[in-house]
Amino acid sequence: MSGQHIDPELNDVLQDPELLRLAGMLSQAETQAPPLDDAFKSALRRQLMDVAWRSAEGKDSWWRQWLSPPRLSWVGAAAVVVMIASVVIYTAAQPPGGFNEIIVQSPQADQSAVALRQPILVSFNQPMDHPSTEKAVQITPATNVTFAWNGDAKMFIQPVSGDLAPNTQYQVTIGPGALTKTQQSLAAPTTITFVTQPSTPPAPTPSPSPKPNTSLLTNVQQLANIGDGVQYSPQWSADSGTVYFVTSAGALESVQAKGGSASTLVTDGASLPAISPAGDRLAYVRSGKIFIIALPSGSSVAEIDSAATALTWVNDKLYWGSGAGIFTLGDSGPVQLSHSPDSSGGVISIAPDGKHAAFQSGNTLLLLEVATGHTVPLGGVGAPTTFQGWSPNGARVVYGGIVADMNGRTINTLPAGDVAWSAKNRILLGSETAAYSLRPDGTNLIKLADGTFRLPAWAPDSNTFAFVRGSALWVATAPATPTPPPSITQATTVVTGFMNARLQNEPDKARTFLDDAGKVAYASGNPQLIPSSDLQFKRFYILVAEVDPSSTNTARVVVRMVFGKNKQEKVAIEETLIVHRALSSDPFFIDGVSASA
Numbered sequence: 001m002s003g004q005h006i007d008p009e010l011n012d013v014l015q016d017p018e019l020l021r022l023a024g025m026l027s028q029a030e031t032q033a034p035p036l037d038d039a040f041k042s043a044l045r046r047q048l049m050d051v052a053w054r055s056a057e058g059k060d061s062w063w064r065q066w067l068s069p070p071r072l073s074w075v076g077a078a079a080v081v082v083m084i085a086s087v088v089i090y091t092a093a094q095p096p097g098g099f100n101e102i103i104v105q106s107p108q109a110d111q112s113a114v115a116l117r118q119p120i121l122v123s124f125n126q127p128m129d130h131p132s133t134e135k136a137v138q139i140t141p142a143t144n145v146t147f148a149w150n151g152d153a154k155m156f157i158q159p160v161s162g163d164l165a166p167n168t169q170y171q172v173t174i175g176p177g178a179l180t181k182t183q184q185s186l187a188a189p190t191t192i193t194f195v196t197q198p199s200t201p202p203a204p205t206p207s208p209s210p211k212p213n214t215s216l217l218t219n220v221q222q223l224a225n226i227g228d229g230v231q232y233s234p235q236w237s238a239d240s241g242t243v244y245f246v247t248s249a250g251a252l253e254s255v256q257a258k259g260g261s262a263s264t265l266v267t268d269g270a271s272l273p274a275i276s277p278a279g280d281r282l283a284y285v286r287s288g289k290i291f292i293i294a295l296p297s298g299s300s301v302a303e304i305d306s307a308a309t310a311l312t313w314v315n316d317k318l319y320w321g322s323g324a325g326i327f328t329l330g331d332s333g334p335v336q337l338s339h340s341p342d343s344s345g346g347v348i349s350i351a352p353d354g355k356h357a358a359f360q361s362g363n364t365l366l367l368l369e370v371a372t373g374h375t376v377p378l379g380g381v382g383a384p385t386t387f388q389g390w391s392p393n394g395a396r397v398v399y400g401g402i403v404a405d406m407n408g409r410t411i412n413t414l415p416a417g418d419v420a421w422s423a424k425n426r427i428l429l430g431s432e433t434a435a436y437s438l439r440p441d442g443t444n445l446i447k448l449a450d451g452t453f454r455l456p457a458w459a460p461d462s463n464t465f466a467f468v469r470g471s472a473l474w475v476a477t478a479p480a481t482p483t484p485p486p487s488i489t490q491a492t493t494v495v496t497g498f499m500n501a502r503l504q505n506e507p508d509k510a511r512t513f514l515d516d517a518g519k520v521a522y523a524s525g526n527p528q529l530i531p532s533s534d535l536q537f538k539r540f541y542i543l544v545a546e547v548d549p550s551s552t553n554t555a556r557v558v559v560r561m562v563f564g565k566n567k568q569e570k571v572a573i574e575e576t577l578i579v580h581r582a583l584s585s586d587p588f589f590i591d592g593v594s595a596s597a
Contacts, residue, residue: 102126104174104190113197116164119148120157120172122192127152127181136177136186139170152181166199215449217435219464220476223255224262227471232272233420233457234466234473237295238279240459243466245473246270252284254296257464257475265298266291274311274318283311283318290320304334310347314354321347326357326370338370348387353394356406358387365399367408376408388419391440395583403440409516411586412442418455422462424481425585430456430467437478441490441587444482491555491579492545494588498577499540499559505530515580515589527575527595535563535571543574555579555588 103125108114124133133155134147144160157172164170172192176185227248235244244254244265252266252273269286276282281301283292290304290311306327308320318329319337323346326338338357340347345361347368359366359375365385366375378399379385388398396411397404398419403412415436417429429436430453438445454468466475484490494513501510507530511519522529531537540561548554557579563571578592 102178102180102184102186104186104192106172106192106194108194109192111194114164114194116166116196116199117162118164120170120192122155122157122172122174124153124155126184128155129179129181129183133174133178136175138173138175140173141165141168141170164196166196169193169195216446216479217449217476220474221259223257223259223466223473223475224253225471226468226473230455230468233455235273235275235282236457236459236466237275238277238460240461240464242296243473243475244273244275244282245466246273246284248471255473257459257466265293272308272311274313276313276316278316283313285311290318292318302329304329306334310349310357312350312352312354314350314352319350319354321350321357326350326368328354338368338373341366341368341373341375349390351390351394351397352392355394356397358397358399360385367397367406369406376406378404378408389421391421391585392423392425396440396585405582412440414438414442415445418453420456420458420465422458422481423460424462426458426462426481428456428458428465428478430454435467439484440585443587444484448478449476487552488545488547488555491547491588492542492557494579494590495542495545495557495559495577498590502530503537503540513590515591517592518590521593527593531561531563533563535565538562538564538569553581553584
């Protein structure tokens with residue numbers, strides 16, 4: 001019983017030693033568990049299965065799910081992958097050689113056709129000290145270079161000449177003196193070797209391509225040097241074979257239109273040359289007098305004491321103008337034809353027929369009727385005052401690009417340029433850049449050539465003309481004068497333009513086809529210039545067009561105008577238009593109208 005625990009209360013209850021011995025034996029005995037009943041086992045199994053099913057069907061807490069063994073295994077695997085990837089990326093990001101070795105590289109290394117226009121690029125795997133690295137560079141062949149950096153790991157070596165030498169092997173050595181930012185030196189010299197491409201042979205200079213000749217002129221040639229600042233247009237002989245001109249020094253000379261040496265008729269002081277229509281005499285002004293010489297000899301015919309400002313031959317007589325008026329040479333001397341309208345003004349030019357003269361009075365250009373002394377201002381206030389010429393018959397005057405009749409009424413307008421009007425009603429326009437020709441009515445505008453064409457002058461044949469270019473006198477031949485279209489074609493062209501303007505509701509444009517009488521006719525409102533009604537003006541067509549038998553300058557054109565609504569044509573009316581022009585060189589205008597249903 002020694003070492004055994006005896007309940008003290010048993011000592012008080014069991015005083016008998018035998019009882020104590022039996023109690024000790026019982027306390028040391030191991031009692032086996034009674035066997036479980038089969039029914040109890042079955043009930044316990046069912047209870048455990050029910051608990052398991054309820055756990056599987058219910059939602060457990062999120063932390064129990066995440067900490068479940070399958071999930072913990074996946075999380076562990078992912079962590080391992082991330083760690084491996086981090087190691088790989090870190091290793092790849094390290095520069096070649098790590099930070100214990102300096103690696104020198106160049107994209108040009110071992111290349112055999114390096115472009116000439118580029119620097120030499122040297123890159124390092126570590127940040128480098130600029131001064132020591134630049135000092136450690138040696139180049140073969142010896143080359144003067146400059147350095148530039150992109151950060152601390154890329155160095156650009158640029159030849160001072162700008163380009164690398166062609167077809168040359170370069171060796172760029174980085175010596176041990178090159179230091180990193182941490183003062184680590186290059187272990188051994190590193191040499192970069194490359195060869196540049198051959199030099200590109202210069203492209204052959206292309207031979208200048210001949211410009212296409214767009215000139216319509218022929219026989220263009222220089223005749224004579226006349227100097228700068230020439231003021232007077234050349235004069236032609238009656239046979240179109242000789243040109244007379246005044247040089248900038250005032251010499252009166254002549255030259256054959258075919259070319260050759262110039263002949264001097266007057267050595268100096270000559271101005272205002274004017275040749276007679278027959279070509280046998282030539283007048284000019286010198287020292288305040290008018291001189292007339294015979295051609296071709298140059299012998300003196302007459303001398304007139306008059307300070308003329310304009311000279312013109314009218315048929316076989318010489319007319320001149322001065323501050324006093326208009327004069328002609330009679331059998332016994334000068335004869336005054338008209339007095340000056342303004343003693344402070346002067347005559348600029350006299351018309352070829354001698355009936356009118358252009359007179360400058362202050363800033364106003366006047367048209368003077370020689371027989372009556374009556375004057376008409378050319379243009380209104382601020383109108384152009386530059387006189388440009390006459391028509392060959394003297395019935396039209398040109399000033400400031402305007403063609404006007406002898407009443408000052410505008411007939412037509414011309415493009416800018418120096419004007420020459422030929423005997424065949426062909427106008428030549430010369431400028432500093434080109435020459436054009438056109439009909440006086442403004443049609444058939446043709447560019448003849450590019451270049452300078454100043455002071456043009458038609459020869460009597462209306463094909464050859466002289467002009468000034470630079471300091472020289474030139475001559476050229478223009479294409480043959482185009483034949484104008486028939487009068488009826490010109491008239492119907494005007495009517496078509498007029499009707500199209502009305503159809504397109506352009507009243508201002510439509511009025512440009514009307515003369516004064518035509519404007520009055522349409523101003524009455526019957527008929528209307530721009531038809532307005534419930535019906536729309538749809539279209540028009542010409543029914544009849546005929547030239548007046550008594551005059552080719554008047555035509556009658558009947559036009560049918562169709563009106564409708566939407567797509568339906570409902571009404572047609574007819575207008576009879578009278579188309580008229582004063583001269584064959586003028587444009588046609590609509591002069592009158594009558595309407596009928």
